[in-house]
Amino acid sequence: MTDQTQHAPLAPARRARVLAALHRDGVVRISELIDSLGVAPVTLRRDLAEMEREGLLRRVHGGAVTVQAPPARRGAPAQGAAPAAGDDGGAIAVLVPSLNYYWPGVVRGMEAEAQRLGLKLLLRGASYELQDERPVLERLITSEDIRGLIVAPNTDTAHTADVVQWLADAPIPAVLVERDAISLPGHEPMESVTTDHALGAGLAARHLAATGHREVGLVLSRFSPTSRKIAAGWHAACTELGLNNPPELDAFLPDRASPEFSDTVNATLDAALAKGVTGLLVHSDPEAMAVIDLALIRGISVPGDLSVVAYDDEVAQLFSPALTAVSPPRHAVGEAAVDLLAKRLANPDRPVHRVALSPELNVRASTAAAPGA
Template sequence: MSEARGPLQVARRQQLLAALQRDGSLRISDLTEALGAAAVTIRRDIAQLAAEGLVRRVHGGVALITPDDATEEMPATGLDSLSGRTLGMLVPSLDYYWPDVARGAEEAARELDMRVVLRGSSYETEDELPQLTRLVEKMGVDGLIIAPRLDAPTAGRTIDWLADTGIPVVLLERTAVAGQHEAVLESVVSDHALGAAMAVRHLISLGHRKVGLVLAGNSPHRAHLRRGWLEASAAYGLDPDATVQALLPDARSPDRDAALDDVLDRCQATGTTALLVHADPEAVALVQHCEERHLAVPGDLSVVAYDDEVAGLFTPPLTAVRPPRRSIGRAAVRLVADRLADPDRPAHRVVISPALRIRESTAPPRA
C-alpha cells in the first residue's frame, strides 16, 4: 500500500533536497546508499517532489530545478528526453503468444531510441515481485510493461507495489485498480469479447444455428471470450444452452483426451455444427480427434481457433481470430513514453480490436 506521509518520509525528502542543493544532480543508486532506502522508495519520493515542482527527473536519477532551466523551451519530461530510457518487460511466456507482443514493444522502443529489457515468468509463478524488484531496483528501469498473474495469491500485493513504484507502469492484456481509492493502472488489451463475437457472426453467416464454445481452462481471457460468444448468440436468437460449452484441462492432464472426446460426443448429441475454440493447441487437438473419429472438418464440424499462433500452419488451415499482439506491445511502449513525457496526464486504457482470418476449417453446415 502507499506509504503514509509521516516524519520519516518528510525527513528523507528533506535529505534528498539537501543532497541535490549540494551536488545539483544525483543518481538513484547514489541516493539509495546515502539515504538508506530502497530504490522504489526513492523513486516515489522523486515522483512526489517532481509533482511539487521542486526537482526534475533525468535518466537514472534526479536534478534540482534552477532558474536557468529552460523548461518552457525544452521540457525535461518531453518526448525528446526519452532517448536512452530503459523499459522493463515481464511476460508469462516466451514461447507462445507473447513473443509477438515483445517484438512490437521493441520496435516502438527503437523508434524512440529507448530499449526494452525482456524477462519471462510463467503461468504457474506464485510471486512475480522478486523479478519486478530486480528490474526496478537493480537494473534501474524507467518504466514497466507487465502481464501479471491476477489469479495468484500475491496478486493484490503485486498490483499495489506496481502502483507505488513511482515510475510508469502499463499492464498487458490485463486491467487492474490499486489502493483504497481504486486508482486505475494504465493498460493495453485486446477486445477478446469482440473477437469471439466476430467468430460467431462468421459462423452464423455460413448458416450455422448451433455454435458452441470450447475454452482452455487456464485461459485468463475465458470470461471475455464467453461474454462475446453469449452476446453474439443472443443478438442472433441462438440458444447457448442448446449447444456445447466446455472447459478443457491442461494438455499435460491425463483427462485431456477424454475431455476432447466428450466435446465431440456432445456436439453430436446436441446437433452442434460449429465451435469456437481457444486456444490454437486446443483447436488443433480437437480437429485431430475429429480425424480419429472420421468426422470431417469443415464438413461435419466447422472450427474457428482463437489466437492464430499456429492455426494457419495446420492442415486444414484453421479459420482463426488473431489478437493484435504486435500492436499491443507497440501501444504499451507509447503509453509509457507518453507518461514519461507528461506525468500528469489522465490514466489511459487502450483497447485494440482483433482480426478474423478466414481459412479452410469453416463452411456451411451439411443439409
C-alpha cells in the same frame, strides 16, 4: 482542520526530508511520504513539481527519483514529449509469462517501438506457474537503471492483488499488457494496453451465424486469463444473434499434457453430436488442432460436419485444414504498450490511459456453411 494537518511540517522542512530520503534511498514513494509527513497528496505533489522545476529530483509515477540524467541539451525534446528516435531515453523492463507462444509477437512490437523512441528494452520471461512476481520485479528495478515497467502479471493466484498494488505503488510507472486491473484503496484503474477479446469472440459468433450455423459451442483453455473475456463476448454475441449455445458445450480443457485432456475433448465432441452442434469456437490454436484431430479420427468431417474457429491465430494457418481464426493484433499491442509508457515518462501528470485494440477474423478452410444451410 485535522490534527494531522495541524502538525504537518512546513514546506522547507518537507523539502529537506524529501531530499534526505532521496539521498538515502534514491527513490521516494508518495504513499509513504503522505504517512511520514502528514500532508495531503495535492500538497506533496505540488512540492515535488516545484523541486523538479529546480532540478532537485525527477518525478515518476507514484513518487520521485534522484536526478541522474545530464541537463537537457540543446534540441532535446520539450517536457511532455516522448523521446525522439535515437535519444537515450533509458531502459524499460518487460515481464511476460511466456516467451514461446503468443508473447513473441507482442515483444517484437515492443522492440520496434522502443528502438524508434531510443529506449532500451530489458526482457524477462516468467511463467503462468509463478505465483508472485514481486521478487522478480524488485530485482529488476533495484539492479538495473530501469525507467518503467511493462508487465503481464498472473491473474489467478492468491498474490494477484498484491502484485497489482506493488506496481501501483512502485517508484517508476508501470503499464499492464493484455491485462487490466485496479489498485486500492481508491479503485483507480491501472494503465493498460489490451486486445478487445470480447469483440474477437463476437467476430467468431457472427461468422458462424452468417454461414448458417445456429447450434454452436465454446471450448476454452482452463488456465488462460483471456478465457473469461472470450466467454463474455461469445455469450453476449450468441444472445444477440439468437444462436443456441447449450451450457454443456461451454467446455474448459485441462492442460494439453494432462492425461485427462483427450477424454475431455472426446466428451465435448460427444456433447456436440448429441446437441446437433455444427460450429465451435476454440481457444487457443493448439486446443483447436487437438479438437479437429480427434474429430477426424472419429469420422467427423471438418468443416463438412463441424466448423471450427480458433482463437489466437498464432499457428492456425499452418494446420490442415488451415484454421479460420481470430487474430489479436499482437505486434500493435506491444507497440502501444511502449508508446504509452514513454508518454507517461515524459508527462507523469497525464490522465491514466487504457487502450483497447481490435482483433480481426481470418477466414480459412476450417469453416463452411452449416449442413443443410
